[in-house]
Each structure stands twice: as C-alpha cells, then as structure tokens.
Amino acid sequence: MTNNPSFDDAKRKLDELEQRINAARAQHRAICEADKDWRDMVHTHTEMERKLDAAKDYSAEALESVHLDVDILRNSFEKWMARVERNFAQDTKR
Numbered sequence: 719m720t721n722n723p724s725f726d727d728a729k730r731k732l733d734e735l736e737q738r739i740n741a742a743r744a745q746h747r748a749i750c751e752a753d754k755d756w757r758d759m760v761h762t763h764t765e766m767e768r769k770l771d772a773a774k775d776y777s778a779e780a781l782e783s784v785h786l787d788v789d790i791l792r793n794s795f796e797k798w799m800a801r802v803e804r805n806f807a808q809d810t811k812r
Contacts, residue, residue, distance in 0.1 A: 724781040725774060731788045732767050735795065739763060742795075746802055755798055762791055 739760060743750050750756045766787060770776075776784065 722774070722776070722781075724778065724785070725770070725776060728781060728784045728788055729770060731785070731792070732763065732770065735763060735788065735792055736767070738795065742799060742802075749802055753798075753802075755794075759791065759795055759798065766791065 766784070770784060
C-alpha cells in the first residue's frame with residue numbers, strides 16, 4: 719500500500735479484475751485460449767498492472783485516467799463473460 723488512496727484503489731480494482739479473469743480462465747479454458755478478444759483483454763490487464771507498478775507517483779489526472787481504463791477493461795470483461803456464458807448456455811441446451 720502507498721500513501722496515495724487513489725493509487726491503492728486502482729491497484730485493488732486491477733487485482734480484483736485479475737481474480738475474475740483467472741476464475742473465467744479456469745471455467746472456460748478452451749474458449750479463452752481460442753478467443754482473440756480474451757487474449758487482448760489479458761494483455762491489456764497485464765500492461766496496465768505493469769505500468770501502475772512501475773510508477774507509484776502518478777498525478778491526480780493520470781490516476782483518474784487509470785481508473786477510467788480499469789473501468790473500461792472491467793466493462794469489456796463483463797461483456798465478454800456475458801457473451802461466453804450465453805453461448806455456453808445455448809450449447810448445453812442442444
């Protein structure tokens with residue numbers, strides 16, 4: 719933890735998203751390995767985490783941008799999960 723609550727919040731959100739990504743990977747491994755959107759999301763998450771860890775003294779404006787990026791990535795992940803789970807549910811009905 720740092721002395722910057724906004725930085726710590728961004729880091730916490732990225733860590734929570736990483737846990738959800740790992741859970742989805744465990745549940746849908748075959749889909750994840752074959753899906754370009756999935757690979758792009760994981761790459762983006764890794765890059766965001768690397769950049770956040772590398773620079774702990776972000777300005778308020780930069781941290782606001784990081785928070786927005788985390789929210790966008792989380793939204794992309796949730797849309798991906800909804801699509802995969804909807805397709806998975808349809809496949810199991812066949």
